[in-house]
Amino acid sequence: MASLLVISSAPATLVDEKPFLDIKFVEGMRYYNDLWDGPVSCILKLRHDTFPFGQLYEPDQLPFNVTFLPPNKSIGTEELSGQDIILCGGDNHEHLHMADICRNAGKKLAFIIEYIPKTRRQIIFLDPSRSLPRKLYSLLWTMKQERRRRRAFRMADGLQANGYPAFSVYSPMNANTMMYLDNRVGKNLLATENEMAVRQQRLLSGAPLRLVHSGRLEHLKGSQDLIPIARRLESKGVDFTLDIFGTGSLEEEIRKSIAVHGLQDRVRLNGTVDFESGLVPFARQHADVYLSCHRQSDPSCTYIESMGCGLAVIGYANRMWSALCQESDAGWVGPMGNTNALADAVYDAAKDRQRLAASCHAAWSFAARHSFENEFRSRIENMQSLVRIA
Structure with a gap:
């Protein structure tokens, strides 16, 4: 049985010598443990404080081994002892040296990648807290790390690209590149056939259009x-409502704008809610x-997760949504940053209820094919194939 080591950037700390870990990370590791035919372990860098969406675990609650490292310690050959294949994030520049470490140690290595260079540049220049000199410095530093990243990917045994943009940019660098669509919607969270039928009947009756938006309310996110x-x-x-879920630096500005423009009966700020028990049921039944x-x-999981709830998607023509919309026929694409054009796409959807209903069904069907379980199983099978390659 081959052993799997996951090197993650997920946050971790110790509280009274007990691990305090990111809940989503632990759920993912449980799937690795369930599907991998062999021992599973992970390496995490320690933080000093606790963090949101974390939980305290008893050591015997975790079905995988965890090695905690100090924040300033680099992972070396010693930490790879007894491991057959290593999976680590290629977005984190601190992991890129693993290509040399694994090759010298004779270990199989697969990287995960999500962001493309264009996204990294956008994040730098859309950050209002950075001065122009700082932005230019960050850009040069990012370009240097990108050269390291591409070298590491060429040396690796495999590459798992999350989303269409990452696959398009990086697949030429590694013959064993697979694409997946990361999301949190398992088959138990998908909209039911009854919910889909109720939505379709409502849409075709001409009822008011129900829009929903979720995420951090920040300039970077277009809020x-x-x-x-x-x-x-x-x-x-257009007869519509817009429910907004999430918090952020723009929350108060949005709240004031709702009042100033008299939109209280149409636009609602709902704050942050639990994903499984709050956001998903709302999207399935009220949007x-x-x-x-x-x-x-970037490969925002929100697209697939919303589609799994049976929602059509209307969004800007970034590389991820443009490709996903073309592949799934799940909605409309508007010119980047053009609010009038995006609103006009919503207007078109409100007027063409047959197409909107068809887009909702196409979104739901596509998301079901790319459920959390299906995507995770494909990734495991990919790594198992790498182990079998002599």
């Missing part, structure tokens, strides 16, 4: 576009369209 889009829809006579103002081309 500043939500109210201009809502105002445009109202001016065009028709996910409104995305995301400009970056």
